[in-house]
Amino acid sequence: MVGAFEQAVLAAMIFVIMLGMGASLTPRDFVLALKRPYGMLIGLVSQYGFMPLVGLVLALTLPVPDPIKIGFLIMGCMPGGTTSNIFTYFSRGNLALSVLMTVNSTIVGIVAIPLLIVTYVAILTATGSISLVVPAQNIIITLILLLVPVAIGMAIRRWNANVGALVELFGSALGLVFIILLLVTWVPRNWQFLLNTQGWVFFGAIGLGVFGFVFGYLFSTLLKLHPRNARTIALETGIQNGPLAIAIVAFTFTGPLQGIQQSVMAVPALYSLFIVITSAMLTIWFRRANAAAEQKIPDALL
């Protein structure tokens, strides 16, 4: 479903995109986000409190086969994805907070994800018969993939703001290309698969992200965060690390479990596809809200 070459291209593109993101940041942005850890705490509650719970509830209530249920659970327990940074950037949200939340949830995830998955699988099956090993290696790779280019991008901007702005522009253009490419190449090749999948699977795969958006936004608005941060947390909560989920499924469900690998994989694959669409819609909406909130300065003040 996702080949080795595709994964390599994906990694390279994410690297360039994150380089551009880094060029839009200054160390000061991180200091500020750390100074106000409130937003990040809220993010962690949304990501590891709420999202896995949604996964569990979907698995408990929807009439779908067992492998799909496990898929829902794994997907719900994933850390924030790097695509959330791209969408936060385009929606003019708080990019530093987004990057920090992604990094933070990935670090916390090393402990939290196995714990959550094992516990919830235990609840789900009441026996805990399915064993899952979360590959810490993949999580660390994701972390590096994310942080190294961001740091390089920041260094570039500090060295020369012009080069920084060019890298940023190129990275964000590539970000758009990346999202479109994902849609254009994946859908036709998996058309048959899409046709053969039952409706409830779609509902769960799409719903997980949408519930995340709604909860993240309402939760942070309720706690009186600035709208810009609320939008960021909404995107961050709803957008999970799809590629990591695909990798985990691919590496975990081998040997005797090989038979159900493709079925489990359906959830992260569908999720990754639809989250791009729902996030894009949300981003357009957020951008409008952002433009409307922009202060009106007289036209003539050129």
Added chain:
Amino acid sequence: MVEGKNSPDIRLVGDVASIAAVRYGSKTAYSVVMPNGMYGKLSFEAIDALSDDFAVYLREELGLKAGDRVGLQVPNSLTFPIAAFGVAKAGLVLVNTNPLYTGTEMGRQFADAGIRALIIVDMFADKLDEAFAIHPIEHVIVAAVSEKMPRLVSGVIRLVQRYWDQSLPKISRPHHLFADALARGAAMRASRGIQVRDYTAGTSPDDLALLQYTGGTTGIAKGAMLSHANLVTNVAQAESCFGGEMRPGEEVVLTALPLYHIFAFTANMLLFHKWGAQNILIPNPRPISNLKRAFENHAITWMTGVNTLFNALNNEFWFTEDPPRSLRGAVAGGMALQAPVAERFKAVTGIDVLEGYGLTETSPIVTFNSRLKFRLGTIGQPMPQTDIRLLDAEGREVPPGQPGELAVRGPQVMSGYWNKPEETAATLRNGWLMTGDIATVDPEGFYRIVDRKKDMILVSGFNVYPNDVEDVLVGHPGVLEAAVIGVPDGAAGEAVCAFVVGRDKHAPTAEQLREHCKAHLAAYKVPKRIEFREQLPKSNVGKILRRDLRAELNKAGG
């Protein structure tokens, strides 16, 4: 004429550039910063050399003669200082023009000034057809916003302008490119060994340097005639007021106000440049988030602004969250700085906004509230060699403490309006400039502007000054902006009418606002009528235009 201790040689406007180049050489003088952080910069030496080149081009290639008028219609960009200093060095007269003028407005101003050449930004050059219908211009020079930026960066900016913003119109009139003009000027200067100083050898400091158009009190645009001495003296006067706070060659000043306005022209382009400061030019401060990268990428130490700009920054999340730590001072002018705005800015940044008062007709600074002699809420004390009188309707001085029309006499006062003898006679009386502003003075000599003469509201025989009421209104946490005018009112003669822009969700009701006013104002000053608006009409520097609101009400039938 006042000559500051450090400025023995500055006689003409062009000398500011030449002397700064000797003193500060390769330090950066001007940086233009785009919303995404892309920038271009020029050193003091480069500004001096390029403006020399441009002067040669104007005189030799275009054949302009001393005293000819040259229009400059560009937003803040590296073109502005090169062209402005170039025109001055060539012994020509600069005519600053707002780039957002319509073709008709341009044509009228160009015809009135009789300009022979125009430097215009490419984005607005499509308006030339309309302007030419009124006043054909012999020489048109077209400049880009990205002029003198690094090649790759300016290429990207032009690609974005052309294909994404589609903001580069076709130019139907024959024209030269600014970059070519500079190249030709440089070549001629080198090959013929031209001494640019010779162009102004016969120029007297009292000769005209700038025609600065202003609506003035009547609303009809007229050109204030400002001489080299007017401008250069005003710089020296300002220097003696707060020059002590400047670290020569160290300051970085935010220039978000347009340089075609007299405030930024004198304060940023002349005064800060003379001090060796780096001007951070913002081509378009709208939306205000366009300033974010400039604050992030440059250690801005000073800024000039109008009330609207300070108020806008106060309401920007990124600014209040992380106020620039390098900021050392801020100067306000152009319009009354509202006390709540100054207080909030101080709370956010820790900086006292120093307020000056002036007019286009006075080059512009008349009084200044410096840190050494600071009194909040006043416009400070007169500049050196500047006399002020407060006069009643009959032209007699008012008793101490009483409000009267502010009249100014000093070396910075214009010699009159271009080709408008009647307007000049009405404004300049025996060397005193009638400002149309009502002011009071306290025993220590601090002046306070009460309001514009024509904006004063007469309620049952009591004077109400709109500024007083506006200050109270914007002091309400739910009010973003407010404007107050008088409306005819049977019994009382006039009544106070307020226009209010609420802050998102927290906007108060009219009744709550009236309660708030009652707590802070005498009963007759409390607005009888309160209207809520999405925004208020403003001038090109963000001054709220009460006359537009009045016109609007008149049209609506009261």
